[in-house]
Amino acid sequence: MKAVVLRALGGPANLVLEELPDPKPARNEVLLRVRACGVCYHDVIARRGDLGPVPLPAVLGHEVVPSRPSRRVPHRARRRETRHRTSN
Numbered sequence: 001m002k003a004v005v006l007r008a009l010g011g012p013a014n015l016v017l018e019e020l021p022d023p024k025p026a027r028n029e030v031l032l033r034v035r036a037c038g039v040c041y042h043d044v045i046a047r048r049g050d051l052g053p054v055p056l057p058a059v060l061g062h063e064v065v066p067s068r069p070s071r072r073v074p075h076r077a078r079r080r081e082t083r084h085r086t087s088n
């Protein structure tokens with residue numbers, strides 16, 4: 001996946017577009033294909049380090065617009081959910 005990665009606290013020049021491995025969702029998570037992601041003031045002050053230490057490298061941004069869900073992972077998640085329901 002493509003991501004804008006923060007490698008060091010500071011100005012916007014520290015944000016670098018990189019190719020990262022696709023994330024592996026945990027059992028209680030869903031993987032979404034992000035069509036767009038906003039950058040809010042929280043991200044700005046995190047980038048500057050004003051929120052305290054930020055584990056680096058970091059991929060900031062939490063206000064996303066998903067496109068259709070990935071076909072692979074939600075299918076697995078659905079199967080897990082079905083198994084969970086039938087075992088109770």
Ligand SMILES: [Zn+2]
Pocket residue numbers: 040041042043062063
């Ligand atoms: Zn926000």
